[in-house]
Every structure is written in C-alpha cells, then in structure tokens.
Amino acid sequence: DAKTTQPTSMDCAEGRAANLPCNHSTISGNEYVYWYRQIHSQGPQYIIHGLKNNETNEMASLIITEDRKSSTLILPHATLRDTAVYYCIVRVSKAAGNKLTFGGGTRVLVKP
Amino acid sequence: GAGVSQSPSNKVTEKGKDVELRCDPISGHTALYWYRQSLGQGLEFLIYFQGNSAPDKSGLPSDRFSAERTGGSVSTLTIQRTQQEDSAVYLCASSLAGRGSGTDTQYFGPGTRLTVL
Secondary structure (H helix, E strand, C coil): CCCCECCCEEEEECCCCEEEEEECCCCCCCEEEEEEEECCCCCCEEEEEECCCCEECCCCEEEECCCCCEEEEEECCCCHHHCEEEEEEEEECCCCCCCCCCCCCEEEEEEC | CCCCEEECCEEEECCCCCEEEEEECCCCCCEEEEEEECCCCCCEEEEEEECCCCCECCCCCCCCEEEEEHHHCCEEEEECCCCHHHCEEEEEEEECCCCCCCCCCCEECCCEEEEEC
16 A cells, blocks of 8 residues: 555644645555544544545545645534544555555644 | 444453454445554554455464454454453454445444453
C-alpha cells in the first residue's frame, strides 16, 4: 500500500468545518483513499473512501485532487464527539485479505 | 443494522491461563479479520478468514494463538498460556470482500481489552 503523510495534530472549533489533509503522492491507479478514525478506547470507525471522484456521506466529504496525490477529509460541522485520531490510508479496495495498517494519523481536538 | 460485536469487552486473566475471545461479524460479511492494538500503537494483523478458504494465519505471533470461524460466521480467537506481553486490545473486523461486488471496506467491533497479570 502507498505511504501517506498527515499532520500530527490539529485543533478545530466546535460547529466549524474541519479540513484534514493527507498526502499520498505514490498512490497507484487501483488504490483507493480510505479514512478511518479512532475515538479514545474504541475500535476504529470507517468514515469514507474514494477512488478519484469526490465523495460525500452522512459523516464527511472526501475531496481528492485531480492527480490523486492528495486528499482532504471534511467534517462539515465538527462536534466535541469528533475528537479522535483520524487515519488516511491508501489501499486496494476490492482485494480480500488486504490487511489494514494505520500510520500515525492526525490527532484532532475539537474545542468548544 | 447491527455492527460487529465482540465479547467480552474486558478480560483480566492470570499469566499462564487460556482465554477465548469472540467475534460476531456483520451478517452476510464473508471476510473476517483479527487485529490487536497495544497501548498507543497501530494495528497488528493477526489472522484473516474468507468464506471457506484456508485462513491467512501469517500474523499470528506464536503457536499459542489460534482462531477458528464456525459456519462462516462467528469467530473465536484463543490464546493459550497467556503472557503479559499478550495484553492489548483485540479487534475484529468484517467486510463483504469476495461476495459479489463487495469491497474490502472493513468494519470494526469495539474490541476486547485483555489484561494479563
């Protein structure tokens, strides 16, 4: 799987949009961008994934640059419960047995 | 719908004892993964089941660890003669990979926190 680079930490204000960047300059054509988060003492939670088009679901939006070398996860209205470590991963999606590996992630602190 | 469930949520045991951890995947998910996460660390892959195929056991750290998946659904991870270094959160995930157009988007359970005294 391609390597990703994320900021170590970031703060954001409650009620505002949180924009989390991720660089993945060595991404291959068949690799998807996945985002998970892990709230303290809980299991990882799937957020969203995409290949090249922007994606939106009830949790977040994913914006992928045209060259696919970077992406941004957007939490539209951050709440205190969004405080977590966010992991950006690039991996083949269709292949079964593809183990997940998390890098350092971005520790997001949502402040009142 | 129901997500992945794991039991027990917490397990405290004495060194040398055997433990069994249970995972109920999302209904219909054919792929099941076990990982563990030590304090402040990333995910460590343990074992993977896909349908009726032979499991990928390449991540099991020693022969004290084993897992089975009965009827293509529930899975049990067994650790024999536990050691203090086995203390970690054991996570189970499942996905639709291998079923129709399913993808390998893995959904995790809440984990079992194992403490070996």
